[in-house]
Amino acid sequence: MTLRSHDPAARPAWTPPGRKPPLSSRMMRATWRGLPDKRHDIGWEPGLAVPGADGSPLVTDHYFPRTTGDFPTLLVRSPYGRGLPWSPMYGMLFAEQGFHVVLQSCRGTGGSGGEFHLWRNEAADGRATVSWLREQPWFNGTLGTVGPSYLGYVQWALALDPPPELKAMVVQVGLHDPYALFYADGALRLENALLVGLGMTYQHRGIAPFARATLRMQRRLRDIVTARPLRGAYASALGDVPWLEDVMTHPDAGDRYWHGASLARAAERLSVPTSLVSGWHDALVDQTFEQYARLRQAGCDTALLVGPWTHTSALQQGWPEVFAESLAWLRAHLCTEPSGLRPTRVRVHVGGEDAWRDLDDWPSLSPVTTEWVPAAGGQFGRRADAAPADGKAPADGAGSAPLASLLYDPADPTPSIGGPLLSRTAGPRDNSALEGREDVLTFTGPPLAEPVDILGPVSARLSVSTDTGYADVFTRLCDVDAQGRSTNVCDGLARLETVGQAPSEVTVRMSSTAYRFPAGHRMRWQISGGAHPRYARNPGTGKSAVDAVDFTPTRITLHTGSVLTLPLLPT
Numbered sequence: 001m002t003l004r005s006h007d008p009a010a011r012p013a014w015t016p017p018g019r020k021p022p023l024s025s026r027m028m029r030a031t032w033r034g035l036p037d038k039r040h041d042i043g044w045e046p047g048l049a050v051p052g053a054d055g056s057p058l059v060t061d062h063y064f065p066r067t068t069g070d071f072p073t074l075l076v077r078s079p080y081g082r083g084l085p086w087s088p089m090y091g092m093l094f095a096e097q098g099f100h101v102v103l104q105s106c107r108g109t110g111g112s113g114g115e116f117h118l119w120r121n122e123a124a125d126g127r128a129t130v131s132w133l134r135e136q137p138w139f140n141g142t143l144g145t146v147g148p149s150y151l152g153y154v155q156w157a158l159a160l161d162p163p164p165e166l167k168a169m170v171v172q173v174g175l176h177d178p179y180a181l182f183y184a185d186g187a188l189r190l191e192n193a194l195l196v197g198l199g200m201t202y203q204h205r206g207i208a209p210f211a212r213a214t215l216r217m218q219r220r221l222r223d224i225v226t227a228r229p230l231r232g233a234y235a236s237a238l239g240d241v242p243w244l245e246d247v248m249t250h251p252d253a254g255d256r257y258w259h260g261a262s263l264a265r266a267a268e269r270l271s272v273p274t275s276l277v278s279g280w281h282d283a284l285v286d287q288t289f290e291q292y293a294r295l296r297q298a299g300c301d302t303a304l305l306v307g308p309w310t311h312t313s314a315l316q317q318g319w320p321e322v323f324a325e326s327l328a329w330l331r332a333h334l335c336t337e338p339s340g341l342r343p344t345r346v347r348v349h350v351g352g353e354d355a356w357r358d359l360d361d362w363p364s365l366s367p368v369t370t371e372w373v374p375a376a377g378g379q380f381g382r383r384a385d386a387a388p389a390d391g392k393a394p395a396d397g398a399g400s401a402p403l404a405s406l407l408y409d410p411a412d413p414t415p416s417i418g419g420p421l422l423s424r425t426a427g428p429r430d431n432s433a434l435e436g437r438e439d440v441l442t443f444t445g446p447p448l449a450e451p452v453d454i455l456g457p458v459s460a461r462l463s464v465s466t467d468t469g470y471a472d473v474f475t476r477l478c479d480v481d482a483q484g485r486s487t488n489v490c491d492g493l494a495r496l497e498t499v500g501q502a503p504s505e506v507t508v509r510m511s512s513t514a515y516r517f518p519a520g521h522r523m524r525w526q527i528s529g530g531a532h533p534r535y536a537r538n539p540g541t542g543k544s545a546v547d548a549v550d551f552t553p554t555r556i557t558l559h560t561g562s563v564l565t566l567p568l569l570p571t
Contacts (some may be wrong), residue, residue, distance in 0.1 A: 408529025
C-alpha cells in the first residue's frame with residue numbers, strides 16, 4: 001500500500017466551503033448544557049460521494065473547524081442517516097473541539113448506493129473510505145473513530161485490519177457480535193430484533209418516516225409478539241425486511257449464516273488505543289465487557305466507563321459524561337493532549353449508592369466470590385460452607401430435593417419488566433407486580449445489618465426439572481427496600497432440555513454489576529420461565545419459537561443445590 005504524504009507543505013491548498021451546518025442541527029446543539037466550551041466555529045460540506053469497496057457511492061458529510069491549521073479526522077459511519085441527532089452530536093460537537101468529522105451513511109442507507117447487509121460490507125467500505133481520506137487536502141494523516149451501537153460495530157470492522165493512520169477508537173454502547181445482540185443461549189431476543197429492524201429500516205429515511213414507523217410498531221406490537229407463528233409477523237409494522245427474517249430463523253450460533261458476523265477477533269490483536277463506554281442497563285453491556293477483556297489480554301491501551309444508563313440514556317442524560325470521556329481520549333491520542341484523561345483505567349457507577357468508583361481494572365481483583373442459596377418458604381441466604389473446587393453442590397443428597405415450582409404458560413407468558421433493553425422501558429423498575437404473579441418464584445433474604453457491595457460478574461447455577469422436557473429459565477437479582485419496592489439489579493436467561501423427572505443443571509450468566517445493597521434492604525432472587533417480549537416465548541414442545549403454533553404449559557421445578565454466585569467486596 002502506497003501512502004500519500006501528509007506533509008502540510010506537500011498537500012494541495014484547500015479552500016473551505018462557506019456553508020453552515022443545517023438549521024435543525026444548530027437548533028438542537030443550542031439546547032445542550034453541561035458540555036465543554038467550543039473552541040472553533042465550524043463549516044459543513046454535505047453530500048460528498050465517497051467510492052465504496054465496489055464503487056458504490058457512500059454519501060458523506062464533512063464537518064470542519066473554520067480555523068487555519070492542521071486537525072485530526074474522525075470517521076463516523078452510520079446506517080441511521082446523517083441528520084438528527086448524529087449531525088449535532090458527532091459532526092458539530094467534535095468539529096467545534098478541533099476535528100474534521102466525516103459522517104458517512106453505510107451502503108444501502110441514507111442515500112448511499114448498494115444494498116445494506118448487517119455485517120458483510122463494513123470492513124471493506126471502511127477501508128475504501130480511508131483510501132479516499134488519503135486524497136483529501138485537509139487530511140493530515142491522523143485518524144480516529146467514534147460512535148455508538150452499530151456505529152461501534154463498523155469501528156471493529158475497520159480494526160480487523162487497521163490502517164496505519166488509525167490512532168484511536170471510542171466505542172460507545174457498541175457491539176461486535178450481532179448474534180449475541182439477537183440471541184441468548186439460543187433464545188431469540190425478540191424485542192431487540194424488532195427494534196433493530198425498526199431502526200435499520202426507517203431511521204435513515206428521516207424523522208417523519210421513522211416516527212410514523214415507530215407509532216405503527218407501538219400500535220401493533222402486542223399482535224406481533226403474540227402471533228402464531230411468529231415468523232413474518234413483524235411485516236405488519238415494518239414491511240418486508242429480508243435480513244430480519246434471516247436473523248429470526250437462524251437461532252444456532254454455529255450456523256453458516258453467522259459466519260464472519262462476530263468481530264471479536266479484532267480486539268484480540270489490536271494495538272490502537274480504544275475507549276469503551278457502556279451502561280449497566282444497556283442491552284450491549286456484556287459485549288462491552290468482552291471487548292475490554294480481549295483488549296487487556298492483547299496489551300492494548302484501553303479505558304472503560306460504565307454509567308447508570310440504558311442504551312439510549314447514555315446518549316441523552318449521560319451525554320455530558322460520555323462526550324467528556326470520549327473527547328479526552330481522542331485529544332490524548334490524536335492531539336497529544338493527555339491532561340483530560342482520568343488516572344485510572346476503569347470508572348463505574350455504583351447503583352444503590354449513586355456514586356462513581358475508580359478502579360485499576362475490571363473485574364476488580366478485590367471481590368470475594370460468595371454463594372447464596374434459596375430455601376423453603378422463600379428464604380434466601382449466604383451459604384456458610386465454601387463451594388467445592390469443582391463448583392458443584394455438596395454431595396449430601398440435597399441437590400435432588402424439590403424446593404419450589406411454577407407453571408409457565410406460553411399463552412400467558414411472564415412479562416418482561418425493565419433491565420438491559422434497547423427500548424424506553426429499559427433500566428431499573430419496580431418488580432413488585434411481576435413478583436406477585438404465580439409464575440414467578442422469589443427468595444428473599446433478611447434485612448441487611450450493614451451495606452453489601454457487589455462488584456463484578458453475577459451467575460446462577462440452577463438445578464431444575466420440567467414435565468415437558470423444554471424450558472427457559474430467567475433469573476434476576478433484586479434490591480428490596482424498606483417499603484417493599486423490589487428493583488432489578490441484573491439478570492439473565494438460559495435454555496435447557498431435561499429428561500424425565502430428574503433435575504438438570506444449567507448455568508445462567510446474569511451479566512455484571514457494581515451495586516451497593518444499603519443496610520435495612522433485602523436481597524431477592526427472582527426466577528421464572530421467561531420474560532416476554534424481551535425474549536420469544538418457549539412453546540414447551542421443542543419446536544422453533546418462530547414457527548410454533550401449538551403451545552404446551554411447562555411445570556418448572558427448582559431443586560435444592562441451586563446457587564446464586566455474587567462477587568462481594570469485603571467490608
